[in-house]
Amino acid sequence: MKIKFIINPVAGKGKALGIKDNILNKLINSSVSFSLTETAAPGDGIRLAKKAVIEKYDIIVAVGGDGTVNEVINGMVGSNAALGIIPAGTGNDFAKSLNIPADIDKALDVLLHGKEEKIDIGKACGKYFMNVASIGFDAKVIEQVNTIKKYISGTWSYIIAVFKTLLNYKPIKVRVSMDGMIIDKEVFLIAIANGKYYGGGMMIAPHAHVNDGYLDICIISKISKLKVATLFPTIFKGKHIHQPEVECFKAKKVEVFAKGASINCDGELIGKSPTTFQIENIKLNVMVG
Known part of the structure; x- marks a missing residue:
């Protein structure tokens, strides 16, 4: 070997x-x-x-x-x-x-x-991603994280970045097409997930599986800053999905139209909307326990 x-x-x-x-x-x-x-x-x-x-x-x-x-x-x-x-x-x-x-x-x-397991791979902006891509609040947070993590690592870098971003953040208008279904609304964020976790341990997509052939989409509608403060802690255990402002879907292909919005992909900013996110036909071998 x-x-x-x-x-x-x-x-x-x-x-x-x-x-x-x-x-x-x-x-x-x-x-x-x-x-x-x-x-x-x-x-x-x-x-x-x-x-x-x-x-x-x-x-x-x-x-x-x-x-x-x-x-x-x-x-x-x-x-x-x-x-x-x-x-x-x-x-x-x-x-x-x-x-x-x-x-x-x-x-x-x-x-x-360990053993080899075949997992799904997503693609957006010409790049592959294995975990979570997002548009909206999260992408703005990543901009802050890139500065903060030079001094503070782990979950705290994300938590600090979240609160710094929240001070000036405004929801964005989007059109989302998921396997033919269309949604038009103002959103706080959209997460397109292959894995369950992102942001240093937040369970944004509790029903996601890396080998089910689907992306899990979490849409959080426009919410007040006070609501963000109460919703945010629930994401760590995946309980946010029970809130009325949160919608969850599964799809193989997701198109997001949000003029000029930055795209976060596995913790890196990779481009701007409009963007198509999709599960690829190929699988990746991964060593797991």
Whole structure:
């Protein structure tokens, strides 16, 4: 078995870089053939994953957060290699959706002794995504997170960003087409999910499954700031879906028309609306416990 580790050295305020010792200690005396490479700039994860596919690695491991995982996936979709994840970033939400342990040694055990599972992959703006894409409030929050996470990592970076964004945020007018059904309204946010979690542990799509062939869509209508304050804490346990302002759907293809609205995809801003989100026909192999 050949394993390629692609490490984002700045993920989780340097946590990913510190994991190198865990990997070496775990594998140095094993029969596994492995190599470690660090990313140095945005896009390196894609390039290194493509190279690992050509070099016929069996497992290509993203060591970092959801952004790192997203890049690695974009470099290996369509190959026979399996994705591995060592959670070491700010959010690690996709790893949570796959029940990959946060403990590094246990996550390494999943790579060595786990099983391959085929999962769905979404696409938007010409890029693949594995977890959650969104439009509206969330995209504005990501702009804040990108600044805050330089100083504070984990869930707190998202919580602080949420409240900073809330001060000046205005709902957006959208038209949403989901497998032919059309909705016109003002919304607080729209999340298009493959995984259950995003934003550092918020269960935005409690009914989502990474292998059911569908995207889960969560639409939160225009709400007051006071309502946001009461709704926000319920998202961590997926209880928000019971509120009258929240609608949930499943679809294979979602078109969102919201002039000039930014699009967040797996924690990164990737473009502007109008945009089409869809489940791809191809599957990705992932190592799970």
